[in-house]
Amino acid sequence: SQQGEEDPQALSIQEGENATMNCSYKTSINNLQWYRQNSGRGLVHLILIRSNEREKHSGRLRVTLDTSKKSSSLLITASRAADTASYFCATRGRGATNKLIFGTGTLLAVQP
Amino acid sequence: GAGVSQSPSNKVTEKGKDVELRCDPISGHTALYWYRQSLGQGLEFLIYFQGNSAPDKSGLPSDRFSAERTGGSVSTLTIQRTQQEDSAVYLCASSVDRGAAQETQYFGPGTRLLVL
Numbered sequence: 001s002q003q004g005e006e007d008p009q010a011l012s013i014q015e016g017e018n019a020t021m022n023c024s025y026k027t028s029i030n031n032l033q034w035y036r037q038n039s040g041r042g043l044v045h046l047i048l049i050r051s052n053e054r055e056k057h058s059g060r061l062r063v064t065l066d067t068s069k070k071s072s073s074l075l076i077t078a079s080r081a082a083d084t085a086s087y088f089c090a091t092r093g094r095g096a097t098n099k100l101i102f103g104t105g106t107l108l109a110v111q112p
Numbered sequence: 113g114a115g116v117s118q119s120p121s122n123k124v125t126e127k128g129k130d131v132e133l134r135c136d137p138i139s140g141h142t143a144l145y146w147y148r149q150s151l152g153q154g155l156e157f158l159i160y161f162q163g164n165s166a167p168d169k170s171g172l173p174s175d176r177f178s179a180e181r182t183g184g185s186v187s188t189l190t191i192q193r194t195q196q197e198d199s200a201v202y203l204c205a206s207s208v209d210r211g212a213a214q215e216t217q218y219f220g221p222g223t224r225l226l227v228l
Contacts (some may be wrong), residue, residue: 101157
């Protein structure tokens, strides 16, 4: 399977705490993206980091990428109950295809 | 439209029947993708249409699965002789696909398929 892996599989934190999720992948990539999914339905794009970038910020989100270890992390700071969702990383390989390979996801529960 | 739409939202069918799932991409988006998500799992790539090019069918799990994209817009995913293991949420996404490697895919709400 080409699918990446994420850990932890599930994470429960209190509102206001930070949440960190990790993603590992298997092949060389062009970019890595993080998506959020509520209630098992459509995904929403959060942030994209290119293979030549090491860190990127967007609001309360911070993403890091280590291509030597084929891994990425997503940090959500000052979490809110509304951040409760599943979070997936997805990688776009090198070459002409725009196909994304998704990780297995982390289920985040933020307790109010 | 404002976003990617899919129909039906839910579909219950009997084993052995054929089903058709529809996706309307965002207007102007030339790339369209189908993914499958089984319960509690990540997304599995199925097929990718890019403009007038031949589709990338490398993710289709068996020859019971096929997809068409008519007129470069609406797409239909067909599953023939459905099996219980086909039960999943089928997600469609589209992107502008100007050839840039940094494009975001916009997802529809999905069709939840249950095969009894």
